[in-house]
Amino acid sequence: MNDNKKKILDMLAKGKISVDEAQRLLNAVDANEIGSKNMGRGSRSSDDKVKGKYLRVTIVPGEESKNWEHGSPPDRVNVRIPMSLVRAGIKLSSLMPREAMEKTNEALHEKGIDFDVRNLKAEDIEKIIDALGDAEIDIDGSHGEKVKVFVE
């Protein structure tokens, strides 16, 4: 077991990080090790990244939700979506009829999103997926709930 993994397990034991965060860090350490081994063998360039397999969305209600007064308290959500499904879903957008695309664009513009769905091409999908792999969304709600979106 290398030093990085020991540090991660140490932080987990001390309660400095959660189990989910520890798992992500351990996966990242493994990915780095695989990357450096493959570089030695020459089979992967230094620009290649290990692509994530799943898109994870977790919602954990906070301590304040126990005294929730606005109807039912928020649910605990843990969703794991295969990245291949995300890719297929994005490719599905290219099959939208023109009228549906125009309505979608109108709805996006109303929300202030200046994006044209017609500009989404199949070759851009891998770039979007790669960018998604680097993205990590961490939101602390006003009632203590934690929302996390990340790729693992």
Added chain:
Amino acid sequence: MNWPPLWAYIKIGEKGRGFGFWVPLFLIGLSLFALFLAFLPLIVFIILVLWPVGWGRWMFEAIKTGYTMMCSIKGLKVDIQGPKENVYINVV
């Protein structure tokens, strides 16, 4: 080649009292495949007729994308724990 998922485990119910069951997705997949084979000549005919108009290619791409999405569901996991009931779906 990617294959569609074989099983799905679904558990729905109140906290502590839910029941789970395995859904044989491979049976549903086999049934859909049999239906597809039965209607294949008609589908091919429609695609060829509509190809010059552009809709034929759309149909072809739609069928291909539909199959890709069906195969990509493998690994999907949904775990929602509400105050009164839980939902758990795992596609393997």
